[in-house]
Structures are given as C-alpha cells and as structure tokens.
Amino acid sequence: MSFDLASRLASRRAEDLYRLRPLLDSPQGPEVVVDGQRLLAFCSNDYLGLASHPEVIRALREGAERWGVGGGASHLVIGHSAPHHQLEEALAAFTRRPRALLFSTGYMANLAVVTALIGRGDTVLQDRLNHASLLDAGLLSGARFSRYLHNDTASLAARLDKAEGDTLVISDGVFSMEGDLADLPGLSAAARARGAWLMVDDAHGFGVLGAGGGGCVEHFALGLEEVPVLVGTLGKAFGTAGAFVAGSEELIETLIQFARPYIYTTSQPPAVACATLKSLQLLRDEGWRRQHLRNLIVRFRRGAQELGLTLMDSPTPIQPLLVGDSGRAMRLSARLRERGLLVGAIRPPTVPAGTARLRITLTAAHDEAQVDRLLDGLALAWRELGDD
CATH class of the missing domain: 3.90.1150.10 (Aspartate Aminotransferase, domain 1)
Incomplete structure (x- = not known):
C-alpha cells in the first residue's frame, strides 16, 4: 500500500x-x-506600511546587537527575555487588559488558548467562516464542536441552548477572506446570557479599526467582561511577527500553566520584540x-x-x-x-x-x-x- x-x-x-x-x-x-x-x-x-519602516528596522537591528538572534529556549526555561516582558506589558496597556502573553505565531496562539480552556465534556461554538487555526483548535480540543451561521446571533443562541459543560464562543473580529466585522456586541450578549465566554481573534482588526488602532473591541467599545479572551497577531498591521493573547490575570496564568503550544515552544527572537515595541508606538502615535x-x-x-x-x-x-x-x-x-x-x-x-x-x-x-x-x-x- x-x-x-x-x-x-x-x-x-x-x-x-x-x-x-x-x-x-x-x-x-x-x-x-x-x-x-x-x-x-x-x-x-x-496594513499600516510598517514592515519596512526605517525606525522598526533600526529597532530590530539594535535589538539583535543587544540581545542576539535566537530566543534560546522556551519562555519557562530561559527564553523569556526583557524585551518579551516589556512587549507583553505594552500590549496589555494597549488593549486595556491586566496582562498579555506572547506567542510565536497566531496559529499557535489559537491552538494554545482553545485547548487550554476546554476539553472533553465542554462545548466550542464557532462562526462558519472562522480562520482555519480556530477551526483546527476546536477540533483538537476534544470538546463538542459546532459551527453557527456566519455572523448570525440567532443561530449561535440556538446552539448555546444545547451546549454542555464550559462553553467557549469563538469568532474572528474581521473575517480574513470577507473583510466584514463580527457582530461582537450581539455575540457577547448571547454568550453572556448563557454563561459562556467569548474569544475573539482580531488579527485583521488591530491597528486598522478604532480611534487608537485598538481593533474591533475598541470599535465597538467593549471591555474585558464582554470579550474575556482577545487574540491578536503582530505580522499584519504591526508589521513584525508573532502573536499575543490579552485578558485577565487568571487567563494568562492558566495559559502559562496549561497551554502546551506555549510551554513547549522556543520563544521568538527578542529582537523581534524590540521591533514590535517600536511598531506599536508608531501604530498608536501616527x-x-x-x-x-x-x-x-x-x-x-x-x-x-x-x-x-x-x-x-x-x-x-x-x-x-x-x-x-x-x-x-x-x-x-x-x-x-x-x-x-x-x-x-x-x-x-x-x-x-x-x-x-x-x-x-x-x-x-x-x-x-x-x-x-x-x-x-x-x-x-x-x-x-x-x-x-
């Protein structure tokens, strides 16, 4: 064969x-x-033309000269450098959340969050047009997996009524192949009414939407209570590489303790974190x-x-x-x-x-x-x- x-x-x-x-x-x-x-x-x-910005390039070069090229180890061993920590603090402030956690890629961030939060006996509900990383994460979690009609809160509510165990509702903020925005206020209201959490992957919203570039949550004026789990990538409007999760102190500590894609992955090069600190400044100020x-x-x-x-x-x-x-x-x-x-x-x-x-x-x-x-x-x- x-x-x-x-x-x-x-x-x-x-x-x-x-x-x-x-x-x-x-x-x-x-x-x-x-x-x-x-x-x-x-x-x-x-989206913001920052990938080749001279100040971002300079920050990367100076970061490499100061911190070397490789991360060297996972964050929990000896790979969590000062630039990583500074960037996490800056991203937490940017998203107006207690803490943020860095990941090497957006795909890895989504796999980490979903598989750390839910498992067998739980329920994950996703928009039919979610990114592949979110769909894969749902399948790998082992939870009961269902997809509601695109941006349809009534369809979501019907599935929430049948949910079992801890329930996680997941949506893109901006859908990457359609360009439309998720109805985050409606999704949040439906989830909260049934005791579920809402997770939003705002990879294509950060930097673009909101007065300060804070993405969909800023655009809709939503906070931690409405969107407990917020994911963003750094390779789009930020112009660099990697991803992050922003949320409560308890959420971030849970990911550090239980998220296998975080625990068992070498950290991103610290110089990339240096570059992202500069691009974040430009994103906010310009x-x-x-x-x-x-x-x-x-x-x-x-x-x-x-x-x-x-x-x-x-x-x-x-x-x-x-x-x-x-x-x-x-x-x-x-x-x-x-x-x-x-x-x-x-x-x-x-x-x-x-x-x-x-x-x-x-x-x-x-x-x-x-x-x-x-x-x-x-x-x-x-x-x-x-x-x-």
Whole structure:
C-alpha cells in the first residue's frame, strides 16, 4: 500500500485549485519584485506600511546587537527575555487588559488558548467562516464542536441552548477572506446570557479599526467582561511577527500553566520584540496612517461601484471582489499581473465552493494614484474576459 500523492496533486491542478508560492525578491511595500517581475501589489496584510519602516528596522537591528538572534529556549526555561516582558506589558496597556502573553505565531496562539480552556465534556461554538487555526483548535480540543451561521446571533443562541459543560464562543473580529466585522456586541450578549465566554481573534482588526488602532473591541467599545479572551497577531498591521493573547490575570496564568503550544515552544527572537515595541508606538502615535487607509478604502469602493464590480460588504482594507468560478478568478489574476498588478485569487478550500474571489488588500503605504491604477486594471481585465 502506498500514498497516491501524484493523483491528489493532479486533481487539484485540474480543478484550478493548485497553489504556487510567489517568490518575493524585495521588501514588503506597494511596489515589489515577485518572480523577477516588478509589480504593484495589492495582496499584503502590512496594513499600516510598517514592515519596512526605517525606525522598526533600526529597532530590530539594535535589538539583535543587544540581545542576539535566537530566543534560546522556551519562555519557562530561559527564553523569556526583557524585551518579551516589556512587549507583553505594552500590549496589555494597549488593549486595556491586566496582562498579555506572547506567542510565536497566531496559529499557535489559537491552538494554545482553545485547548487550554476546554476539553472533553465542554462545548466550542464557532462562526462558519472562522480562520482555519480556530477551526483546527476546536477540533483538537476534544470538546463538542459546532459551527453557527456566519455572523448570525440567532443561530449561535440556538446552539448555546444545547451546549454542555464550559462553553467557549469563538469568532474572528474581521473575517480574513470577507473583510466584514463580527457582530461582537450581539455575540457577547448571547454568550453572556448563557454563561459562556467569548474569544475573539482580531488579527485583521488591530491597528486598522478604532480611534487608537485598538481593533474591533475598541470599535465597538467593549471591555474585558464582554470579550474575556482577545487574540491578536503582530505580522499584519504591526508589521513584525508573532502573536499575543490579552485578558485577565487568571487567563494568562492558566495559559502559562496549561497551554502546551506555549510551554513547549522556543520563544521568538527578542529582537523581534524590540521591533514590535517600536511598531506599536508608531501604530498608536501616527493616526494619519489609519485615516489615509480609510480614505483609500472609500476611494476604491466608490470606483469599483462605478465600474459595476461586485465587492463584498467590507469597511476594512480587505476588499474581496466576488468572482465565483475558480478558473475565472485565476484568469483575472493573470490578466492583472500582465498589467503589473499583483492580486491574489482565493479559491476553495480557503473559501466555500462557488465563491472564488480576488482578495484585494489596501495599505497605508499605497497612494491614490496606485488605487486608481488598480481600478483601471480591473476594468480592462473584466472587460477582456467577458462572460467566459
């Protein structure tokens, strides 16, 4: 008996679902070099343009000179350096929560929280469109797992009525492939009415939403009681790498004691924490980045509407253009690339069957002329493909 890997790969190619890794040969930014071609990119999650900011780069360099390159060990052995601790304190203050805990990746943070909080005999309820890391965490927890209809509090309430044991409700703050916001006030009210906790992964909300960049919880003016578990990633608007969980003293201590992905993982390089401390400062102090980004979003959506393009309902930098057929989405992406525009085609299984799309992302590093160039390219590509 052997694994028929060749057939699996051939099937994925035939269904227009085969994935390729673009080779980036330049720093992150609006203009990049990918596979040897200079392109104007609209597919990065570097929402505030901080990944290549000179002050962040300087902080990373100075951090490496002071603290070395590797973390050396897990946080519980000898890998918890002063920059890690300073960043946790800064993130706790930023989120207005008692404590925060650093993780190496967002995927690991979600696995850690869910598997530490619930297990067999408990219940986990998730939005159908949650990120894969959240869904995987729910399955691995061993708890009774159910998915409610997207952003539907009535659907959630019906499942909460059947919940057993400790119950954890989990939602993205901003849905990464749709760009829409979770109804956090509604989800929180439904969860609290039935004694459940709400966990929010706000990977795509931090830095972008809220007057101070505090994400969905700041946008909706929610606190620790409404959202007891708050997760964020540092590789998007923060422009660096890693993730964090913010919450109560008891939550963070529970994760330190019981979260296996935290206990048994080497800490991130302390120099990355130094860089993130600087990017957090820029994120908070330079509100013009958020305002410029909001202006670009309005400009793009208005232009797309004038062209008759079907955008999904998103007030965020994630602006998905619904296409439907995977092959057509790939052809549209290829036509745009011929015109020097890099836009990713998102297909199943990342999104539901029949909902392939171009996932357009805007950043504060883009300017109005670049957004207009994207609109011109979309208009031509759409016209050229017609009804094929």
